[in-house]
Structure formats: structure tokens, C-alpha cells
Amino acid sequence: MSNATLEAVSPSLQPQPGAPDNWRRFFSFSTDHKVIGIQYIVTAFIFFLFGGLLAMVMRGELITPEADLVDRTVYNGLFTMHGTIMLFMWTFPMLNGLANYLVPLQIGARDMAFPRLNAAAFWMVPVFGVILTLSFFVPGGPSQSGWWAYPPVSLQNPTGNLINGQSLWLLAVALSGVSSIMGAVNIVTTIFRMRAPGMGWFKMPAFCWTVLSAQMIQLVGLPALTAGAVTLLLDLTVGTSFFNPELGGDPVLYQHFFWFYSHPAVYVIILPIFGVFSEIFPVYARKPLFGYRVVAVSSLIITGLSLIVWVHHMFASGTPGWMRMLFMFTTMAISVPTGIKVFAWVATIWGGKLRLNTAMLFALGGLSTFLFAGITGIMLASAPFDIHVNNTYFVVGHFHYVINGAVVMGFYAAIYHWFPKMTGRMYYEGLGKLHCALTFIGINLIFLPMHPLGLMGMPRRVASYDPEFAFWNVLASLGGFLLGVSTLPFILNMLSSWAQGKQAPDNPWRAIGLEWLVSSPPPHENFEQLPIVVSAPYGYGSDEPLVANDPAHKPTHDLTEGVSP
Amino acid sequence: MSTANLDSTVDADLQAQMAHGAEHEEEDHRLFGFIVFLLSESVIFLSFFVGYIVYKTNATDWLPAGVEGLEVREPFINTVVLVSSSFVIYFAERFLHKENLWGFRTFWFLTMAMGSFFLYGQAVEWLGLPFGFRDGLFGGTFYLLTGFHGLHVLTGVLLQGIMLGRSFLPNNYAGGEFGVVSTSLFWHFVDVIWIVLFILIYVWQ
Amino acid sequence: MNRRTIGVLVGLAIADLLASLWIGQQAYTWMPPQASAESVLVDNLFSFMTTLGSFIFLGVMGTLLYAILFQRAAKYDASDGPNIEGNVKLEVVWTTIPILLVIWIATVSYQTYDRMSILGPMEPLPMGMATAEAAPTDRAASVTSPPIQVFARQWAWEFHYPEAGVRSTELHLPVNQRAQLVLSSEDVLHGFFVPAFRVKQDVVPGREINFEFTPIREGRYRLRDSEYSGTYFAANQTNVVVESSEDYQDWLAMAAARSPFPAENVAFEAFNQTDASAIGLGWKTVEPAPAPLVNFASSEEDTYE
Numbered sequence A: 001m002s003n004a005t006l007e008a009v010s011p012s013l014q015p016q017p018g019a020p021d022n023w024r025r026f027f028s029f030s031t032d033h034k035v036i037g038i039q040y041i042v043t044a045f046i047f048f049l050f051g052g053l054l055a056m057v058m059r060g061e062l063i064t065p066e067a068d069l070v071d072r073t074v075y076n077g078l079f080t081m082h083g084t085i086m087l088f089m090w091t092f093p094m095l096n097g098l099a100n101y102l103v104p105l106q107i108g109a110r111d112m113a114f115p116r117l118n119a120a121a122f123w124m125v126p127v128f129g130v131i132l133t134l135s136f137f138v139p140g141g142p143s144q145s146g147w148w149a150y151p152p153v154s155l156q157n158p159t160g161n162l163i164n165g166q167s168l169w170l171l172a173v174a175l176s177g178v179s180s181i182m183g184a185v186n187i188v189t190t191i192f193r194m195r196a197p198g199m200g201w202f203k204m205p206a207f208c209w210t211v212l213s214a215q216m217i218q219l220v221g222l223p224a225l226t227a228g229a230v231t232l233l234l235d236l237t238v239g240t241s242f243f244n245p246e247l248g249g250d251p252v253l254y255q256h257f258f259w260f261y262s263h264p265a266v267y268v269i270i271l272p273i274f275g276v277f278s279e280i281f282p283v284y285a286r287k288p289l290f291g292y293r294v295v296a297v298s299s300l301i302i303t304g305l306s307l308i309v310w311v312h313h314m315f316a317s318g319t320p321g322w323m324r325m326l327f328m329f330t331t332m333a334i335s336v337p338t339g340i341k342v343f344a345w346v347a348t349i350w351g352g353k354l355r356l357n358t359a360m361l362f363a364l365g366g367l368s369t370f371l372f373a374g375i376t377g378i379m380l381a382s383a384p385f386d387i388h389v390n391n392t393y394f395v396v397g398h399f400h401y402v403i404n405g406a407v408v409m410g411f412y413a414a415i416y417h418w419f420p421k422m423t424g425r426m427y428y429e430g431l432g433k434l435h436c437a438l439t440f441i442g443i444n445l446i447f448l449p450m451h452p453l454g455l456m457g458m459p460r461r462v463a464s465y466d467p468e469f470a471f472w473n474v475l476a477s478l479g480g481f482l483l484g485v486s487t488l489p490f491i492l493n494m495l496s497s498w499a500q501g502k503q504a505p506d507n508p509w510r511a512i513g514l515e516w517l518v519s520s521p522p523p524h525e526n527f528e529q530l531p532i533v534v535s536a537p538y539g540y541g542s543d544e545p546l547v548a549n550d551p552a553h554k555p556t557h558d559l560t561e562g563v564s565p
Numbered sequence B: 001m002s003t004a005n006l007d008s009t010v011d012a013d014l015q016a017q018m019a020h021g022a023e024h025e026e027e028d029h030r031l032f033g034f035i036v037f038l039l040s041e042s043v044i045f046l047s048f049f050v051g052y053i054v055y056k057t058n059a060t061d062w063l064p065a066g067v068e069g070l071e072v073r074e075p076f077i078n079t080v081v082l083v084s085s086s087f088v089i090y091f092a093e094r095f096l097h098k099e100n101l102w103g104f105r106t107f108w109f110l111t112m113a114m115g116s117f118f119l120y121g122q123a124v125e126w127l128g129l130p131f132g133f134r135d136g137l138f139g140g141t142f143y144l145l146t147g148f149h150g151l152h153v154l155t156g157v158l159l160q161g162i163m164l165g166r167s168f169l170p171n172n173y174a175g176g177e178f179g180v181v182s183t184s185l186f187w188h189f190v191d192v193i194w195i196v197l198f199i200l201i202y203v204w205q
Numbered sequence C: 001m002n003r004r005t006i007g008v009l010v011g012l013a014i015a016d017l018l019a020s021l022w023i024g025q026q027a028y029t030w031m032p033p034q035a036s037a038e039s040v041l042v043d044n045l046f047s048f049m050t051t052l053g054s055f056i057f058l059g060v061m062g063t064l065l066y067a068i069l070f071q072r073a074a075k076y077d078a079s080d081g082p083n084i085e086g087n088v089k090l091e092v093v094w095t096t097i098p099i100l101l102v103i104w105i106a107t108v109s110y111q112t113y114d115r116m117s118i119l120g121p122m123e124p125l126p127m128g129m130a131t132a133e134a135a136p137t138d139r140a141a142s143v144t145s146p147p148i149q150v151f152a153r154q155w156a157w158e159f160h161y162p163e164a165g166v167r168s169t170e171l172h173l174p175v176n177q178r179a180q181l182v183l184s185s186e187d188v189l190h191g192f193f194v195p196a197f198r199v200k201q202d203v204v205p206g207r208e209i210n211f212e213f214t215p216i217r218e219g220r221y222r223l224r225d226s227e228y229s230g231t232y233f234a235a236n237q238t239n240v241v242v243e244s245s246e247d248y249q250d251w252l253a254m255a256a257a258r259s260p261f262p263a264e265n266v267a268f269e270a271f272n273q274t275d276a277s278a279i280g281l282g283w284k285t286v287e288p289a290p291a292p293l294v295n296f297a298s299s300e301e302d303t304y305e
């Protein structure tokens, strides 16, 4: 890596991260996990707006039954790129950003295990983001085969060019996989090896547990996707026959490769959000996380189960009956560890002293949409029912309820909660609550109507539809536009608070956690002396101290001498 | 929180852990991270293997027209050479451990030679084959698997070259060397993969 | 817990149950008409899952809402809530109940599936068992033999009745008889989907997939492509007509007497139109196959339920 010059500058010369005068750091090859975390989050959010903008055009097309606003090829390119950008450019980088920012602080480490690898993994994100964006401008347009890129549609190449939307798409997805694996190696190593003295597994915050579980999925799943993507690329470019039925290949095998990763991927996405919920509810309910150990371990159970359910995306694909029944059962089993979490959160909130800040409101909203989506998920898992609604808007409704409901709302919750820590500024509560209300209403208005649509039999991925579906689609489009507008108060809030918000104290929410023991924003290497952790992470209502020393200041005692560098 | 009650709350166990904390420097993390990476990478091969098995068991016309099967003799010699090189590289490591640099270099170089021999053998085999990567599923999977593995062997040999070069820097390997350990780990990994591959492709015909 | 709390809890649970049962009944009205034996089974399953799902959703949300409304901290109250870290009994309960629920839902689903006995593509022979409910009439007599061949392509549906020598873009089926189809595709993946029948099957190129179900209600229904198949995917739709045995035979005879003509085809026509007018705001697409030559064609003007 060519950051030799950067490394050469001694740390003391580098300006403090997050301090108002050094915004340039966010545009540099910094190896500070906090800078990288914010770089990830901001980059991801820009792509969220881009993906959202594409969705706005889609909703514009769908407000009338005819294919009139855009050409059919354009519509197909739009939903393909919307799905791809939202998953590979928004959720993964956004969650890596949160993990990057929070994990070292929460486990009491000075940085990630491999800071340069970390930076390199981040800088690949804009690279493949640009590749994806550029694919709009190559002849033939971007990939139009949906985010699954199922062959043979993905192998049809009407322009005949070698460089086409589909091959660029595959390149971007492969790069994204490499970047994610680099990130995963880094995060897993960090959590295994760099926990502060005294932080046993059951003293580690739930968020770190979920991140660990999620990154382990990446390590097992991504290589399978890479294998599938490489073979598909070979079919597309050099004419091998792996998935091409004309040459004897098997298109259904690709589906197995794809879903073997892409199903677990949804738990890569949701697990850290579960972690965010587990961090936020105790703080604003002033009660310990109910059944913390079980909640922590249930993440690992979800990781394990997530690897053996992928065929539920293929119930109508050409799957034998025994497979349908087997995977129906494994899929439903996921509701058990997930239920443990949901009930634990409810029990955490119950009987507490609730404070409904923006972060808490978002987390509650996210929990409610998750519950709804989880229940429709269990319905989808039931093969005979899924056969009716597979590839209809019922599925689109299901997953936007999780991914836009729980994940996006959970992301907002996390941002509001840790905003003071990240920037050293307070956000404006009023704008935050407005943002929350608009988002919640928007989500329900757009995605609830998708369920009746799906039950009635409206297929997904259509630019035109039969007139009987018009009513619900108009509602959904209006909700979609509202959802688009709802991002404006958020952007306004973030920009103005960051620039001129009230100075934030170290611990504005009186939260328990190592990240709240250091200044806001935290200093360059987080801790003057490594914290010595002596209790479990959620001691609300008890007087036990979390740590045995004061990590924000230089040691006064020679006991910790061996630890400071 | 004050530091006053430090001694009472921090037990002996913890203090030992803290002392240890200073040792676990980058070096250790790197090896741990590298193992994690190898585990993850093995899933790519696993996926290819599964794909191969599925194709082979389901395909109606598996071998391309006019192809009888694969010649096993030369690949077998190749296999023996590659597998033995795993032992040779182990001896190289032992020498390094005993701080016998020339012993290390000799055996290390021998490993490289054996790896290169394998690559050469594979190139010769490829050139002599009557089918190409477009010839049906067999052609595709054969070149994909052996090619992807060959790429790993090549990477291994290149890494070994770098490590060999670095052994000439004075005092470079004084305190044990992460690069050598992980290169050799990688080499064993590549070897194990080949054994599975050999069984799948050449033995199970 | 005193008597009163228990009483209140039981009361709330009953209220939740009643509300859920009511919602479960509504579930039937969200579905298209029940035009096949399978649809009755699927709707029962859906209603059952909706009831259970509503019970869970209302129960959890009710608890949360109560807490949100009545357990807020007073404005200047900076104290913490009670330091309750968990409760083993409670945790065992809320692990066991979902396990039991899952087993219940899976069992009901399995039974439904078994009774539908949808033929999986890897089971080329009819199973000839457990079809009693789904195939109300005598099995031997019910078979539309030989099976109707279904061809899916970019972007048209074509149905071939080998015995009568009829090709059509509208699928005609006799009511109350087990319909037997063989699905095949000439280019990419397609999906055979009739919402009113609640059945769906991907059509995989390079394979012949046997598929069967039993229509039980006369009428005209929509048949849609359900597996994304490229540019004109949305337009790849046609109709299914379910009619009495006599009407079916009459239709076959009538169609067989006609000579083949090119059917109406949205994709093909739209493609040629854009080509002619060349507005050019789209991207290059795979060319649609020409309109199929058939003895009988469906029309986009036709109404359906």
C-alpha cells in the first residue's frame, strides 16, 4: 500500500479525528478506524440516496398501470441497480462503517487489528461504486437481469460487447466480495484478539457479538458467491457452458451458489441492527438487557441456521419435494433464536423508565416493522403458501419491511444515538422526531399495500401491470415519495448539527459502555490506558463500575505500564 | 471511576492477561487473520468441488466427444512432487527455527523448485489435451479447477521467492518470521486442495 | 402474581385471540377467486398463519405500546429502572413456545403440501397418492391425456394439445379434472403462475417439467409469467379458461378446424413499434420471438376474474 508517507508522519502531528478543523482527513487514506468508519457511513449514505432516487423513478413508473414513464429496458435496469446498490453499496458498507467505528471502542482497543487492510477495504467501495454507476453509460445500459443475475437472462447480451452492463456488474460484485472479506478478516481478528483486559466473552457488548456473528457469515458465504460470479463471468465472456442450458449447463446450480450466500447475507445485514437494538433499548429504558447471555449466543445460532435455509428462495424453481419440506423447516426454525431476541427486548423495555429520544423512537419503529416482516417471513417459509406469492409483491413487501423498516430505521437509531460521540455535537431533537414520524408513516404507506398486491397475484419486476392493481400502487407510490422526502430533515439535521450543534458531553445519554468513557469525539488512539473491564456490559440500576481504571487518562499507577505502548 | 480500588478489583488472572496483552502484537494477529482468510478461501474451492460433483453426477454427456478420459501417470508424478514439497518446506522451517539460515535457504529453494516443476508439468499436460475450456461441462470444470489451483501454486512460489530474498537482509529473520510461517501454511493448504482435486478429477473418472 | 393480574392477563389473551381469529377470517378476502382445489387448501393455510401471526403481532405490539404509553420516565427523573438481568423461567417459556409454534406451522404446511401433491420437477412420474382432496373426481377418468404441452418463450405462451392437434395462446381446461401439463422453455427461465389456482412453477430451459392441479370453478383467469425473463417480462401474460367438459371438447373441435394464424403478441408488436418510431430512450434489447402461429388466440381485450 502506498501510504508510506502518511505512516511516516508521527501520530502526534496528525490532527485529531472529528475535530472541526480537519475535515480533510475524511478524504485521505487514513488508518484510524474512526475516520474509516465515518468514511464508510457517509459513502454508503450517498449511495443510499442514489439507490433511493432510482426507486423514486420506479415508483413514478408504477403509479400508472401502463409502461409509460420510462422504457421497459430502463425500468429493468432501474430495479436491478436499485437492488444492487442498496445491498452492495448501502447496507454492507454502512454496517461495516458502524462496526468499524464502534467495535474497537466497545471492546477497548486502540484500533483495528489491521489498520491498513481496513483502509484498503474501504477505498475499494468507491471504486466499485463508480464501476456500477458507469455501467449506466455503456452501450446497452446497466445490467437488467435483476440483482440475482439469474442465467440465462444474465447471459443474453444483446449488444454483443465484451464490456457491457452485466460484466461490469459482475466485476463490481466480485470486488465488493473481496472488500467484504478483507473487512471480515479484520473485524473477526480484532474481536478475537484485541479485547481489553478483563473483557471475557460475556462481558462483551451485544453489538460486538452480532458483528462477529455477521462477519463469520461473510467469511463462509462470500466465497460461494464469488465462485458463482466467476463462473458466470466466464460463461458471459469466454463462452464456457457452466450455466448455459443451450450448451448443457445447469442454470439452477447458479441459483444455489447465489442463494447460498445471498440468503445468509440478509442476516449479515440484520444481525448488527439487532446489536444496535440491544445497545439502545437498555440505555433509554434504564434497565439491563434482559437475558444478555442468551441474546448474545442467539446471534451465533442464527449464524449457524442461516447457512442451511437458502433453498426457501427456490421453492418454485425446480426443486424436488423433499428439499422444499426440509428447507421449509430449517427456515422456520430461525424464528426461535430471533424470537428470543424480540422477547428479550420487550422484557428490557417493560417496567423501565422510558425516555423517547429520537434514537429510541427509531429503534421502537424498527422493532415493530421487523416483527411484521418476520411474521410474513415465516409465512413465506411455508412452501405451499410461498408457491402462490413467490416472485410477487408480497415478497417485495416482506423484505422492504425488514430492510427498509428494521435496517434503515435501525441505522438511523444508531446514527442519532452515537452522533454525539462521533462528532462531538448534539443533534436537534425536534428535527429528529419529525424525521422519525415521516419515515415510519412513509414506510408503512408504501410497503403495506405491497402485501395485498402480492396476494392478488401482482408479479414483481414489472414495468406495467393489469388495471386491478392500480389502487394499491397509487398508495404505494405516494408513500414512496413521502419516504423520499423524509430523508431531507435527516440530512438537514446532520449537516447543521455537525457544523454548529451544541457541544456534546462525553456521555450525554448516561449510557454504560467503554465508548462513553472517553471524550466526544474520542482521541486518536481512543484510550490513554487500556480499560480494565470488571463487569458485564449493562449494569443499569446497579452501582458496579464497568472498569477498574480511568481509560481516558494516563495511568497514575505502574500496574498498567506493560500495556501502554 | 477512580483508580483507587485498582488492586482490589483486579485479580491475579487479570494482571497476567494484561502482561500478555502487551505481547500480542501485530505478528500474532496477522497469523490469526491469515488462518481466518485461508478458511474462508477454502470455501471457494469447496464450492467448485460441489459444482464439479453435481455436474459430473447429473450430466448426460460428460466427456466431450472423442475424449476417452484423462491420462493419470504424469499427473500422478506431479502430485507426488507437490505433496513431498510440503515435507521439504517443513524442514526449511525447522532449519530457520534452529537459526541455520543456509539450511533454510537450501530447503526453501528446493520447495520452490518442486512447485515450479509442478507448474511446468501442468502446463505440459494442458498443452497436450484434446479438449478446451469450452468443450462442455467437463472441459469447463477441468480447466477452472486446475487453473484456479495452479494460480495458487504460482502465488505460493512467488511468495516463497520474496521470502527467500528477504532472508538475505541482515537480521531479518532473527525473531521468527510471520512471512515464512504463513507462506508455508499457504503451501500446505495448496497441497491439501490438490489432493482432493486429484482424487475428484483423476481418480474418480 | 395476584388473582387480579392473572385475570387481566387472561382477559387480554382472549381479546387478542378473538381479534386474531377475526383477522384470520378476513384473510380469505385478500385472495383471488378460489378456482382450483389447491387454492382452497392454500387459503386455509394462509388464514391459519394469519391468525397465528396476528396473535403474536398484536400480543407483542400491545405490550410494547403499553410500556411506551405508561412507563415513561418523569421529566426530571434521572434514576434507573430495576436491575433485572433476566429470568430463566421466562426465557425457557419464550424459547419453548416458538419451538412448538414452528412445529405446528410446519406440520400444517406439510399436510397442505402433501394434499396438494404438486409434482416436483424431479419426480417425473405422477405420484398417484394423497391426491384425494385435490382431485375430487375419479383419478383414472380425470387425466387430460396426453398432457398439454406448455411452451414459454421470450415473450409468449403457447399451449399445444397433442391429441387434438390444437395450438393456442389461451389455455383451456375442463373443470373438475386433474390438469396435466408439461412445461418447457426455449430460451430463459419463465414461471407458470395462475393466481386464481395458487400454483406456480418455474419453467427451466433444458428440462421438461410435469405439473398438475385441479381447476374447480368455471371462468376466465389470468396466467402470468412469474420468473423474470427480460425486457417484455411484464407483458408475458395470457388467460386460462376453465369450462365444462362438453364446452372443452367443443372448443378443441372448433379450434382444430381452424387454420393457424399469428396470435396477438404484446412484446412483438411493441418491439416493432419502437423500432419504427425510434424514440430511442431505451437500451438495446433481446429481440422478441415472432408471434406464435396458433389455431386459437387470446386477446388482451378479454376480461378475466
Ligand code: HEA
Residues within 6 Å of the ligand: A266, A267, A269, A270, A312, A313, A331, A332, A334, A335, A336, A338, A339, A340, A342, A343, A370, A371, A373, A374, A375, A376, A377, A378, A380, A381, A382, A386, A389, A390, A391, A395, A398, A399, A402, A403, A407, C056, C060, C097, C098, C099, C101, C102
Ligand atoms: C435483512 C433482511 C431480511 C431478514 C432479517 C429476513 C428474515 C426472514 N425472511 Fe426474508 N427476505 C429478505 C430479507 C430478509 N428476510 C430479502 C431481501 C428477500 C428477497 C430477496 C429477493 O428475492 O430479491 C427475502 C425473501 C424471503 C423468502 C423468499 C420468498 C420468495 O422469494 O418466494 C423467504 C421464504 O421463506 C423469507 C423468509 C424469511 C424468514 C423466515 C425470516 C426470519 O428470519 C424472520 C424471523 C423473525 C420472526 C419470526 C419474528 C420474531 C419472532 C417471534 C416473535 C417468535 C415467535 C414467532 C413465531 C413462532 C412465528 N424471506
Ligand code: HEA
Residues within 6 Å of the ligand: A048, A049, A050, A051, A052, A053, A055, A056, A058, A059, A079, A080, A082, A083, A084, A086, A087, A090, A091, A145, A146, A147, A148, A396, A400, A403, A404, A408, A446, A460, A461, A462, A463, A480, A483, A484, A485, A487
Ligand atoms: C437495503 C435495501 C433496500 C432499500 C433501503 C430499499 C428502499 C426502497 N425500495 Fe427497494 N429493493 C431492494 C432493496 C432496497 N430497497 C431490493 C434488493 C430489490 C429487488 C431488486 C430486484 O428485484 O432485483 C428492491 C426492489 C424494489 C421495488 C420492486 C421493483 C420491482 O420488482 O419491479 C420497489 C418498488 O416500489 C422498491 C422501492 C423502494 C423504495 C421506494 C425505497 C425507499 O426507501 C427509497 C427512499 C428514497 C430515498 C432515500 C431517496 C431520497 C432522495 C431524494 C428525495 C432525492 C434527493 C437526491 C439527491 C440528494 C441526489 N424497491
Ligand code: CUA
Residues within 6 Å of the ligand: A259, A262, A263, A264, A309, A310, A311, A312, A313
Ligand atoms: Cu434466503 Cu433466504
Ligand SMILES: [Cu+2]
Residues within 6 Å of the ligand: A263, A266
Ligand atoms: Cu431470506
